[in-house]
Structure formats: structure tokens, C-alpha cells
Amino acid sequence: MDEWIDDLRFSIIQQSNHPIFQYFNNLFPQNKSMATKDTFGEGEVWEVFIQKETGAPHEHAGSIHAADPEIALQNARDVFARRGEVVSIWVVPANSITASSPDDSGPFFDPANDKIYRHPQFYHIPKSVKGM
Amino acid sequence: MEALDEIILLERFESRINAGEKIEPKDWMPERYRKQLIRMISQHAHSEVVGMLPEGNWITRAPSLRRKISLLAKVQDEAGHGMYLYSAAETLDVDRRELIEQLLSGQAKYSHIFNYPTLNWADIGVIGWFVDGAAIVNQTMLAKCSYGPYSRANLRICKEENFHKRQGYEIVATMAAGTTEQREMVQDAVNRWWWPSLMMFGPSDNESPNSAELLRWKVKLHSNDELRQRFVDLTVPQSQAVNITLPDPELRYDKKTQHWNFGKINWEEFWNVVKGNGPCNRERLAARQKADDDGAWVREAAVAYTMKRRMNR
Amino acid sequence: MKNGPDHRTKNVLVEFLFRLGDDRLILGHRLSEWCGHAPILEEDIALANIALDLLGQASALLRLAGEIEGKNRAEDDLAYFREATQFTNLQLVEQPNGDFAFTIARLFFFSAFNNLLSERLQKSSIEALAGIAAKGFKESSYHLRHSKEWMLRLGNGTEESHQRMQIAVNELWRFTGEMLAFDEVEEKLQQQNVIPDLNPIAPKWNEIVAAVLTEATIIIPSHQKDGGQAGNHAVSGSRNGFHSEHLGHLLAEMQILARSYPDAKW
Numbered sequence: 288m289d290e291w292i293d294d295l296r297f298s299i300i301q302q303s304n305h306p307i308f309q310y311f312n313n314l315f316p317q318n319k320s321m322a323t324k325d326t327f328g329e330g331e332v333w334e335v336f337i338q339k340e341t342g343a344p345h346e347h348a349g350s351i352h353a354a355d356p357e358i359a360l361q362n363a364r365d366v367f368a369r370r371g372e373v374v375s376i377w378v379v380p381a382n383s384i385t386a387s388s389p390d391d392s393g394p395f396f397d398p399a400n401d402k403i404y405r406h407p408q409f410y411h412i413p414k415s416v417k418g419m
Numbered sequence: 420m421e422a423l424d425e426i427i428l429l430e431r432f433e434s435r436i437n438a439g440e441k442i443e444p445k446d447w448m449p450e451r452y453r454k455q456l457i458r459m460i461s462q463h464a465h466s467e468v469v470g471m472l473p474e475g476n477w478i479t480r481a482p483s484l485r486r487k488i489s490l491l492a493k494v495q496d497e498a499g500h501g502m503y504l505y506s507a508a509e510t511l512d513v514d515r516r517e518l519i520e521q522l523l524s525g526q527a528k529y530s531h532i533f534n535y536p537t538l539n540w541a542d543i544g545v546i547g548w549f550v551d552g553a554a555i556v557n558q559t560m561l562a563k564c565s566y567g568p569y570s571r572a573n574l575r576i577c578k579e580e581n582f583h584k585r586q587g588y589e590i591v592a593t594m595a596a597g598t599t600e601q602r603e604m605v606q607d608a609v610n611r612w613w614w615p616s617l618m619m620f621g622p623s624d625n626e627s628p629n630s631a632e633l634l635r636w637k638v639k640l641h642s643n644d645e646l647r648q649r650f651v652d653l654t655v656p657q658s659q660a661v662n663i664t665l666p667d668p669e670l671r672y673d674k675k676t677q678h679w680n681f682g683k684i685n686w687e688e689f690w691n692v693v694k695g696n697g698p699c700n701r702e703r704l705a706a707r708q709k710a711d712d713d714g715a716w717v718r719e720a721a722v723a724y725t726m727k728r729r730m731n732r
Numbered sequence: 733m734k735n736g737p738d739h740r741t742k743n744v745l746v747e748f749l750f751r752l753g754d755d756r757l758i759l760g761h762r763l764s765e766w767c768g769h770a771p772i773l774e775e776d777i778a779l780a781n782i783a784l785d786l787l788g789q790a791s792a793l794l795r796l797a798g799e800i801e802g803k804n805r806a807e808d809d810l811a812y813f814r815e816a817t818q819f820t821n822l823q824l825v826e827q828p829n830g831d832f833a834f835t836i837a838r839l840f841f842f843s844a845f846n847n848l849l850s851e852r853l854q855k856s857s858i859e860a861l862a863g864i865a866a867k868g869f870k871e872s873s874y875h876l877r878h879s880k881e882w883m884l885r886l887g888n889g890t891e892e893s894h895q896r897m898q899i900a901v902n903e904l905w906r907f908t909g910e911m912l913a914f915d916e917v918e919e920k921l922q923q924q925n926v927i928p929d930l931n932p933i934a935p936k937w938n939e940i941v942a943a944v945l946t947e948a949t950i951i952i953p954s955h956q957k958d959g960g961q962a963g964n965h966a967v968s969g970s971r972n973g974f975h976s977e978h979l980g981h982l983l984a985e986m987q988i989l990a991r992s993y994p995d996a997k998w
């Protein structure tokens with residue numbers, strides 16, 4: 288089993304426009320050798336976001352393994368919602384997330400810091416006015 | 420030039436840690452830090468998963484529905500802990516499969532405590548009280564460690580652990596106040612689990628080669644001996660409250676240090692179990708191997724199904 | 733109990749609650765055996781969740797049965813101090829777990845049944861039962877969804893998984909008949925307006941199961957040449973305490989501690 292899939296994957300890598308290419312890369316993200324006994328491993332990694340009450344933002348809760356979105360969603364529910372207090376769950380394939388890199392932190396985020404006019408405290412309002 | 424970069428990066432890394440900042444997956448980190456974390460986190464994960472076995476041994480025999488339900492929920496939580504931790508390890512560029520293979524091949528270790536057998540129902544109470552109690556002491560520290568994903572995993576774990584310890588202690592307290600036979604069962608379980616529980620924190624720091632580095636990088640924040648002492652100080656009064664004797668004639672309160680002094684730990688036994696010669700090492704690994712083998716076709720089917728659906732699209 | 737059932741209803745109602753409670757207790761027990769041994773960590777958690785739901789339903793149902801019975805028997809007395817022949821769970825749920833396909837197919841068959849039954853029992857005139865059923869309906873909807881998804885994956889997955897699933901379905905089919913057959917206990921309760929008509933459950937169940945098996949490319953046993961009996965006649969009698977030999981062993985394990993120290997509190 289190991290060999291055929293290794294071969295298959297190798298030949299696909301040769302012609303990386305093949306549709307299955309993306310799929311295998313999803314499955315084996317590190318492009319590592321699949322010399323392990325269990326070729327199919329544990330499925331893909333899915334990042335899980337949970338919303339604790341309606342209106343609240345979805346927050347990252349952790350990740351789970353599953354081969355497809357429906358089971359991923361069910362697994363996420365069992366793992367992260369079994370103590371209640373969850374109203375909505377998102378699951379996202381981990382490799383669909385593009386993250387900023389730490390080196391970006393200067394140029395990427397700094398510019399916002401000096402835009403103090405975005406913060407309400409920037410504006411002076413007479414003390415007697417309420418509800419602003 | 421590169422070596423110089425490395426020195427600067429290391430300096431910056433250490434100063435961030437000293438400032439109490441968390442290191443996140445994409446941040447630069449020394450290779451040693453990454454390696455040590457993978458080793459620690461995966462050992463921790465394996466311990467949660469193997470740890471399901473000794474307690475799982477009593478789910479089908481729990482003596483009341485309430486006990487059955489709490490024990491099942493507790494063992495289920497441990498599976499969850501395993502998952503949180505494998506996920507934390509995966510942020511360091513290893514995958515779960517790889518780690519599981521290391522466990523099954525005997526290359527990776529797990530806590531030696533799970534190689535002892537659960538012989539009567541009181542063991543379930545005592546495990547919750549001692550083993551989860553010790554784990555809480557350790558994990559409370561790890562929740563403050565310098566690596567973000569590991570710290571967050573432990574934070575989540577700690578929230579769940581409290582119920583584990585309480586369900587264990589409740590069993591102990593109920594049995595200790597019960598019939599003569601029940602009292603004997605609890606005392607017997609305490610006698611068997613006390614010393615192995617003290618070993619859970621690992622050998623004295625002078626003898627554990629990694630300690631200094633782990634402390635400097637705030638992967639650990641306290642020494643093994645400090646954690647062990649904290650556990651003893653917490654547990655002795657709890658044993659007194661239920662009139663259970665801890666099997667250590669040297670246990671004495673030191674008014675000056677305000678700590679409980681305890682006797683010598685038999686490290687030979689510890690190393691023997693770590694090396695694979697404990698009472699249940701073979702059974703534990705065999706059980707994990709069997710679950711993995713028996714499940715291979717299921718995992719394969721799940722992937723094949725996805726693959727078919729994607730191809731059909 | 734205020735507004736309790738009248739005397740006439742009492743015995744059949746207790747009988748009915750035993751059936752409901754025992755099914756859930758025994759299946760919950762079987763599923764709990766998977767904890768620590770499932771094919772993937774995520775599934776350890778999922779199966780334990782379902783087992784916990786079922787055990788929770790079982791406790792509530794047996795507690796209610798004990799209260800109505802009025803013989804001072806709590807749920808634990810009923811779970812731990814009855815003999816195999818006093819249990820009235822389906823033979824379906826007491827069968828050993830087999831492989832993952834067997835466990836899933838059984839869970840699917842039972843969950844479809846449980847879901848249809850709970851949906852109706854929400855309308856019971858016994859408030860406590862209606863409440864338990866409302867919770868059971870929500871929970872079993874999820875059990876059904878989870879087991880259905882695995883039916884599809886195993887049926888359509890690999891050749892091996894397909895074969896295993898077909899075997900499991902064939903093996904289990906003979907246990908489903910008695911699940912869908914109601915007797916005078918349910919009839920009397922319906923006549924007394926304690927529960928609604930349960931007869932629509934069987935055709936609905938067949939519809940749900942046929943649809944999923946078809947999508948899973950699994951041949952429905954009743955469509956097979958031998959009518960799905962696979963050389964075995966359909967089982968019956970468990971509602972009256974007739975069981976396979978497996979139940980005795982399950983209970984021996986489950987009850988050993990409670991029975992060894994009958995005076996002890998745990």
C-alpha cells in the first residue's frame with residue numbers, strides 16, 4: 288500500500304496541475320516521506336472555531352483530525368462542545384489558513400497604532416453629554 | 420554571518436521569554452527548544468491516551484450508574500486531553516501519526532504511572548485523587564509555560580481536571596466512610612499508588628539532565644522536587660480528612676519550612692518501569708497497538724470516501 | 733406522586749419504562765466498552781458521548797420506573813440487582829460490539845428507532861416521561877446523524893469497509909424485527925392515552941434505513957434472496973425477558989461489585 292501511494296504521489300508531483308495534487312498535499316502537508324505503516328494517517332487537520340453565544344465572535348478553540356468536513360464538524364462538536372455553552376462551530380482545513388509571519392509584525396500591524404483618530408477617546412465631548 | 424544571526428536571534432528569543440512573552444509557532448526558536456517541546460508534549464499526549472486504559476478497565480464494572488457515568492466522562496476527557504496535546508505538538512511541524520508510531524514502536528515514552536494495574540474499585544478513586552492530583556500540579560505550571568500552544572492546551576486541560584480529582588476523592592471519601600471491606604480496599608489502593616504517584620514528577624533535578632535548559636526557557640517553571648513537595652503538602656491533609664494512612668513512616672511536618680518531609684523514593688523501581696519492565700507495560704502497548712491495527716481499515720475508508728467525493732466533483 | 737398514573741396503567745407503564753431504560757442502559761454499556769480502543773481518538777470521544785447520553789436516559793427512565801412502581805427501588809437497584817430474565821432490553825443492544833462496522837450499524841438501527849420513538853413520547857401524558865423523551869429526541873437526532881455519516885463512509889469507502897458493513901447489516905437484520913414490533917404493553921398505554929400511537933414507527937424506520945443503506949451501497953437484507961435471514965430466523969421474546977447468552981455475561985461484569993457488597997454505598 289505504501290509503495291503505490293508513494294509512486295502515485297510522486298508521479299502526481301511531476302505533473303502538479305493534476306487535481307489530486309492539492310488533495311495529497313492537504314493530506315501530507317509537510318511533504319514528508321510516508322514511510323509510516325499507516326499511510327492514511329489520521330486524516331486532515333481542521334482548525335475549530337466556536338461561538339459561545341449568539342452575537343459573540345467565533346474564537347479559535349483548537350484543532351481536530353478528520354477525513355472530511357462533516358465528520359470534522361461532528362468531531363469538533365464532541366470535543367469542544369461537550370460541556371455545553373457553544374452555539375455555533377466552524378471547521379476550517381488547517382492548510383487553508385494563511386497566517387501572517389512574525390517578521391510581518393512591524394509593517395503589517397504598526398500602521399494602525401498611530402491612527403488614534405480611530406479610537407473614541409480621541410474625540411472630546413462635553414462632560415454633561417451622556418450616552419456617547 | 421549566519422552564526423552571528425543565530426546569536427542575535429537567540430538573544431532576542433531569550434529576552435522575550437524573560438519578559439514573560441509567549442512564543443508562537445511561527446516565531447523563531449532554537450532547534451533545541453523545538454525538540455524538547457516535541458518530546459515533552461508528545462510524552463504528555465501519550466500519557467493521556469495510555470492513561471485511559473487502567474481506568475477504562477473499570478467502566479464496565481462501576482458499582483452505580485452515577486459512578487459509571489462520571490468515570491466514562493472522565494476517561495473521555497483524557498482522550499480530549501490527548502487530542503489537545505497532539506494538536507499543540509503538531510504546531511511544531513510533526514504530525515500526529517508520526518507521534519503515534521513513536522509510541523507504538525516504544526521509541527516514545529509515556530508516564531510510568533499507567534503501567535500499574537487497577538486491581539479494585541478503590542483504585543479508581545485513588546487514581547483520581549493522586550494521579551490526577553499530581554497531574555494538576557504539573558499542568559497548572561505548564562499552563563504558564565513559554566510556548567503559546569502548549570500553555571493554552573494546559574489551560575483547557577486544567578479546567579477539566581478539577582472534576583477528575585473531585586470524582587476520585589469523592590469515591591475515596593465514600594469508601595473510607597463505608598464498610599470495613601471498603602476501608603481496606605481504599606487503604607490497599609493508597610498503599611499501592613502513593614509511591615508511584617510521587618515518582619510521577621520525575622527524578623530529582625540534579626539527576627535530570629534537561630532540567631536547567633527547560634527552566635531557563637520557561638518550558639518548566641518549577642523543579643521536579645518543588646512540584647513533588649507541593650503535591651505532598653496538598654495531599655497529606657486530604658488523607659487525614661478521610662482517615663487514610665499514607666504508607667510512609669517518615670512523613671513528618673516540619674514547622675520551620677512548613678512542608679511535609681517524606682521518605683526516600685525507590686528510583687530503581689521507577690527506572691525499571693520506564694525501561695518497560697513494569698507490571699503492565701506490555702499490556703498497555705498491546706492494547707494501543709490493537710486499537711490502532713483494528714482501526715486502520717476505518718481510517719482508510721474515511722479517506723477513500725473523501726477522495727472519491729472529490730474526484731466525482 | 734401527584735397526577736400519577738392510575739392503578740390500571742401503573743403496571744404496564746412500569747413495564748414500558750423498563751423496556752426503554754434497559755435498551756439504553758445495555759447499549760450505553762456496550763458503547764462504553766469502546767472507550768480507549770476506538771479507531772481514531774476523535775471517535776473515542778464521539779462514542780463515549782453517545783454512551784453518556786444513553787446512560788443518562790437510562791438512569792432517568794429507571795428512576796421514574798422505580799418511583800411509579802412504588803417498591804422503593806432506585807435506578808441502581810434496578811440496574812444492578814435484577815437477573816438477566818428480568819431485563820427486557822432488545823437482543824440487538826446486548827450483542828457484543830464486533831468490529832466498528834457492527835457497532836456503527838447497530839447504533840444506526842437503534843438510533844433511527846430511538847429518534848422516532850422519542851419524538852412520539854414527547855407527547856406522553858406522563859409529564860416526566862415526556863421530559864425525558866424531549867431530551868432523548870435531541871440526543872438521538874445527533875446519534876442518528878453521526879451513525880448515518882459513518883454508514884456512508886464505511887459503505888462507500890474501501891472494498892474492505894464495504895464488505896464489513898454489508899456483513900454487519902446482514903448479521904444485525906434478524907434483531908430488528910422485534911425492535912419494531914409492539915405488543916399489548918404499548919397498546920394498553922395507547923388506549924389509555926398515556927402514549928401516542930407507535931405503529932407509524934415501523935414504516936418510517938424502514939424508510940430511513942432503506943434510504944441510508946441505498947446511499948451507502950449496502951444491499952438491504954430484506955431485498956436479498958433469503959430475506960436477510962442469512963440462515964437465521966428473526967429473534968423475538970426479549971421484551972418478555974428472553975435473551976441471547978451474551979446478556980448474562982454482560983450483567984455478570986456490570987453487576988459484580990454492587991452484588992458482591994450489597995450493603996455498601998459507593
Ligand SMILES: [Fe+2]
Nearest residue numbers: 467496497500
Ligand atoms: Fe488528563
Ligand SMILES: [Fe+2]
Nearest residue numbers: 497551580583
Ligand atoms: Fe485527568
